[in-house]
Amino acid sequence: MKQRLLSVLGCSLALLSCSRDKDEATPEPSTAPPVETAAPNTTYQPAFAGQTRAGSVTTAASSYRSTVVTSSLTSPWGITSLPDGRLLVTEKAGQLRIVTAAGAVSAPITGLPAVNAAGQGGLLGVCLDPDFATNRLVYWSFSEARPGGNLTAIGKGRLATDERTIEGATVIYRAEPAYAGTLHYGGRVVFDRTGNLLVSTGERSDLATRPQAQVVSSALGKIIRITKDGQPAPGNPTFTQAGARPELYSIGHRNPQGLAIQPTTGDLWQSEHGPRGGDELNHIRAGANYGWPTITYGIEYSGQPIGGAIQQSSGLEQPVYYWDPVVSPSGMAFYTGNRVTEWQNNLFIGSLSGMHLLRLVIDNNRVLGEERLLASEGQRFRDVTQGTDGALYTITDQGRLYRLDRP
Known part of the structure; x- marks a missing residue:
């Protein structure tokens, strides 16, 4: 018992997400002022305490240091770690x-x-096959020109032994219908614990396509779950409406640019661009509807309310957390390393318009504290991953790759 009490006392606010026995004390939210000080765009009220503007948390300056690894990338978009410690990076124009x-x-x-x-399209998210060490397979998301416009597509191929080419590249999935626009592709790809691929797709932004986030016969504005060959994954939820696509995992998304698997639970988390205000962090459940455009905490860029939208509705999921004004959340990763111990199991999210790397302390599916890292760098942070060395690596639209590691 004495040892357990010491463990509880040692679990400081920076370690709020550490593992605990069920009879140990529940951590409390930060009582410090929130990091966001700008006025919100709306007077909308959150659905529950702590849904927005959580109290701030601070990593001790002596606990980590940041280093610019390179500034020679060109509009990097996705990053993942290779088994030998190197990093695989996509660049928006199409380079890997x-x-x-x-x-x-x-x-x-x-x-x-x-x-x-064009626009927000290009070579987007990237991930490795769980068996990459033996099969060298790589998966990526990209915007593909198709009859009728463009769409989010998923490619697959083998990284050649000499690492100069992708062998046997093929498109295994297309998020149809195509649309003649260049915005809101979503574009993240991650593997779940069952070895199936999770893909985020946007609703393509325009008023004409926005309602498709709620249409189950469309792959726009969805989280998709497919096999390594691009087929609907076994165990997917069943949507009962007519024409429902069997690859759908969740619906009602706007422009989801972040996906990550929580390391201790295997749960899927997602970050999503709202309109003017209303950026979201969601805990994704199979078969759930996340509401866009029926519910939102944002407004149109013009300043007008989203037509017909409300903030809460029965049967529609609330975001775990939202930002107003926006931070434009992009790629994200949970930290499982031991290089900076106070970050254990915290969630890190690249922030584009906010120009910082977000750190969120999460416990029991609630955000208990928020920190903004690298805010003085003046960079649009696009994606983040944990390296095999236990450090964090994050890329920016301006072409930088940072490493965050112990001093």
């Missing part, structure tokens, strides 16, 4: 590169299908 821990950037890896890089 390998970056070493020392900052050496490879020539573009050839063999990928063409991307449509």
Whole structure:
């Protein structure tokens, strides 16, 4: 018992998400002022305490340091760690590169299908096959020109032994219908614990396509769950409406640019761009409807309310957390390393318009504290991953790769 009490006392606010026995004390939210000080765009009231503007938390300056590994990337969008400690990075215009821990950037890896890089499109998220060490398979998301417009597509191929090309590249999934626009592709890809691929798709932004986030015969504005060959994954939820696609995992999303698996539970978490205000962090459940455009905490860019939208509705999921004004959350990752112990199991999210790397302390599916890292760097943080060395690596639209590690 004495040992257990000491464990509880040692679990400080920075370790709010550490593992605890069920009879140990529940951690409390931060009581410090929130990091957001700007006025919100709306007077909407949150559905529960702590849903927005959580109290701030602070990492001791002596606990970590940040280093610019390279500034030689061009609009990087996705990043993942290779087993040997190097990093695989996508660039929006269509290049795939390998970056070493020392900052050496490879020539573009050839063999990928063409991307449509107009607007928000291009070569987007990337992840490795769970069996990459033996099969060398890579999966990526990209915007593809198709009859009728563009769509979010998922590619698959083998990284050649000489690492100069992707062999046998093929498109295994297309989020139809195509649309003649260049916005809101979503574009993140991650594997779940069952070895199936989770994909985020946007609703393509325009008023004409926005309602498709609620239409189950459309793959727009959804989380998709497919096999390694692009087929609907076994165990997917059943949506009962006519024409429901069997690959759907959740619906009602706007522009989800972040996906991550919680390391201790295996649960799926997602970050999503709202309109003007109303950026969201969601805990994704199979078969759930996350509401867009029926519910939102944001408004139109013009300043007008979203037509017909409300903030709460029976049967529609509330975000675990939302930001107003926006921070434009993008790629994200849970930290499981031991290089900075106070970050254990915390969630890190790249912030574009907010120009910082977000750290969220989460316990029992609630945000208990928020911190903004690297805010003085003036960068749009696009994605973040944990390296095999236990450090965090984050990329920016301006071409930088940062490493966050112990001093």
